[in-house]
Amino acid sequence: MSDPILVFDSGIGGLTVLRELRTVMPDRRFVYVVDDAGFPYGDWEEAPLVQRVSDLFAEMIATHRPEAAVIACNTASTLLLPELRERFSIPFVGTVPAIKPAAERTRSGLVSVLATPGTVRRDYTRGLIDDFARQCDVTLVGSQKLAGMAESHIRGRPVDGKALWGEIAECFVERDGRRTDIVVLACTHYPFLANMFRKLAPWPVDWLDPAEAIARQAFKVTGAAVAAELLEGFDHAVFTSGAPDYATRRLIHGFGLAL
Incomplete structure (x- = not known):
């Protein structure tokens, strides 16, 4: 075997x-x-x-x-x-955060990375941006609560939509007539919440899952x-x-x- x-x-x-x-x-x-x-x-x-x-x-x-x-x-x-x-x-x-494919796919040039605070702080993440996304405006959003919310959601427990929106709102950026068009899901827990993210999003974006x-x-x-x-x-x-x-x-x- x-x-x-x-x-x-x-x-x-x-x-x-x-x-x-x-x-x-x-x-x-x-x-x-x-x-x-x-x-x-x-x-x-x-x-x-x-x-x-x-x-x-x-x-x-x-x-x-x-x-x-x-x-x-x-x-x-x-x-x-x-x-x-x-x-x-x-x-x-x-x-690792899918920053390279996000930079290759974005049309607006506005990319957000939704991650844990640890991933946002890490030099490794900043290095990916410097190496692959210098031409983009990258917003790093570190959520302290989303992983726990995902764990609850996976187990069938209710997740408050207002609280969830509070964790992802900073991902949506409008600048000079452009809008964020890609959000990198930089935590493997987050794809379980993707359907809820889509319902809460103020406009459609590509939620990039690295799996x-x-x-x-x-x-x-x-x-x-x-x-x-x-x-x-x-x-x-x-x-x-x-x-x-x-x-x-x-x-x-x-x-x-x-x-």
Whole structure:
């Protein structure tokens, strides 16, 4: 049986990436690791978060012996990718704000990046703007609450539209007769809220979800497995808290994952 691919996130937002990975690589096995004990990462100082995630990967790689790892989390990726690649021998595929494709697609030149405060603060994000979007006006919007709102929404709990609008309103910029036409969803939790975003938006924009690009890159570094090796019940989810609630267990099972 082939080695699995490890998919890691601070919460269950990375399920958007797992869904796309399965579409691109239907013949692969996956282990989905949720660091819910450390969620949300946006509240952490950088040094302790680096230590925590690096140590978690050491444990998970030793336990599951994955062929590769996908970090389905912008905050962890922008902070930790170089260190993880240096420490471990397996390939790592990260999740970084889709600023380059946004700059290539925009017609108005007004692009917003909707992210966590940590991703907005990171030099890595500013570097992407300098490298790929100098010709654009890029608005960085760091939300402290959206990831938690997405977690609630995924579990079937109501999300207040007014509060949600308060988190995304700054993404919509009007300047010199131009309007924002692309919003980069720079957190894997946010695509779960995309339908609500569309209803609240004052004008249509392209909500750019990085999941498809992440899946393509993961396929590029791993390739296909032998389809005959695929077994029922092969995918597993691991929660660092060890005790997900009933709504989360139902959701995880709905994605074909066993705890």
